[in-house]
Amino acid sequence: MHHAHSHPRRLALIDMGTNTFHLLIVEMPTTPGQPPVVVLRTKAGVRLGEGGISQGIIAPAAYDRALHTLAGFKEEMELHAVTEVRATATSAMRVTKNGPDLVREIFEQTGIQVNVIPGEREAELICQGVRQAVDLGEESQLIMDIGGGSVEFIIANQATIFWKQSFEIGAQRLLDMFFPDPSGVFPAAAVEAEQQYLGTMLTPLIEAVRQYRPVGIVGASGSFDSLADMQLGQLRTEAELPPCTELALESFQSSYRHLLGGNHEQRKALPGILPMRADMLVVATVLIDFVLGITEITRIRTSAYALKEGLLAEMLAV
Structure with a gap:
C-alpha cells in the first residue's frame, strides 16, 4: 500500500540589507511547538549602498552585485529543496530611484518576489x-x-x-x-x-x-x-x-x-x-x-x- 508522503516544508528567508544580504533556510516543524531546523545560514557582502545611496540611487556595480548574489541564493534554494521564500528589503531599496527596477529584475531573473518594508x-x-x-x-x-x-x-x-x-x-x-x-x-x-x-x-x-x-x-x-x-x-x-x-x-x-x-x-x-x-x-x-x-x-x-x-x-x- 502506498502511503502519502508529505515533503518537508522548507522556508528560505532573505534579508536584503544595504551592506549585507542574508539567507536563512529552515525546515519547518511537522509537529507544532517544535523549533524549525536550520538547514543553511549564509550571507554575502553586497554593499548595495556603495557609490550611490547618498545620491538616492543604486550604482550600476552594486545593482549587478545584487542580481549576482540573488542568483547564487536561488541556486542554494534549489539545492536545498526550498518550498517557499520570504524576501525583504530595507533602506537602500526604500529610498533609491531605481530600487523598484531592481525588485522587478530580481523577480524576472529568479522568480523571487521582494517585499520592501518601511523602517x-x-x-x-x-x-x-x-x-x-x-x-x-x-x-x-x-x-x-x-x-x-x-x-x-x-x-x-x-x-x-x-x-x-x-x-x-x-x-x-x-x-x-x-x-x-x-x-x-x-x-x-x-x-x-x-x-x-x-x-x-x-x-x-x-x-x-x-x-x-x-x-x-x-x-x-x-x-x-x-x-x-x-x-x-x-x-x-x-x-x-x-x-x-x-x-x-x-x-x-x-x-x-x-x-x-x-x-x-x-x-x-x-x-x-x-x-x-x-x-x-x-x-x-x-x-x-x-x-x-x-x-x-x-x-x-x-x-x-x-x-x-x-x-x-x-x-x-x-
Whole structure:
C-alpha cells in the first residue's frame, strides 16, 4: 500500500540589507511547538549602498552585485529543496530611484518576489529576532541595528516595545559624509563632525532614553558581530556565531581605539575584521560610542539574530 508522503516544508528567508544580504533556510516543524531546523545560514557582502545611496540611487556595480548574489541564493534554494521564500528589503531599496527596477529584475531573473518594508516594520522585526537570541528581561533595553542605509533603535523589554524609530543614518551614509578618504586615517575632526551630526539627528533617541532609561544595549548587525569577533580575536562565519555575546566595555573601547588609530591597511589587518567592513566599522563605532555617551550604559550584548529571525518567529507564532 502506498502511503502519502508529505515533503518537508522548507522556508528560505532573505534579508536584503544595504551592506549585507542574508539567507536563512529552515525546515519547518511537522509537529507544532517544535523549533524549525536550520538547514543553511549564509550571507554575502553586497554593499548595495556603495557609490550611490547618498545620491538616492543604486550604482550600476552594486545593482549587478545584487542580481549576482540573488542568483547564487536561488541556486542554494534549489539545492536545498526550498518550498517557499520570504524576501525583504530595507533602506537602500526604500529610498533609491531605481530600487523598484531592481525588485522587478530580481523577480524576472529568479522568480523571487521582494517585499520592501518601511523602517517602523523593520524595527519591529529586528526586536522580534533579538528576543529569540537574548533574554531582555523585565527592565528596558536599548536595541540598535546599524545598517548601511538606516539605523534602528528600539527600547523594549521581553514583553513590550516602548519606543522605536528608524533613522536614515546608516554606515554607508556616514562613510560618504565623514570619511571621504578611505585610504587614510579617520582624523579627530571627522569624529567630532560625526558626533555633532549624530547629536542633531538623534534628538528623538536622546529624549526616549531620558524617558525610558534603558539599562543595557543590545546590538544586532554586522558591526556588532565584528566587535564580538575582535573581542575573540578571530573572524567567524554566520553559522559559527552564538546567538548572544557579552561584549565587555573594555573590549569595545580597545577595538574603538585600534580602529580610530590605524590607517586603512592597519585596520584591515586587525584580528577578527572582515576587510569589507573595516572602514564602515569606524563610523559605526563612533555611533556606538556616541550612544554609550548619551545613555551612560556599561553593559553591551550582541545578538546574532535580527530581521529574518524576527520574520520566522512571527510566522511560527501564527
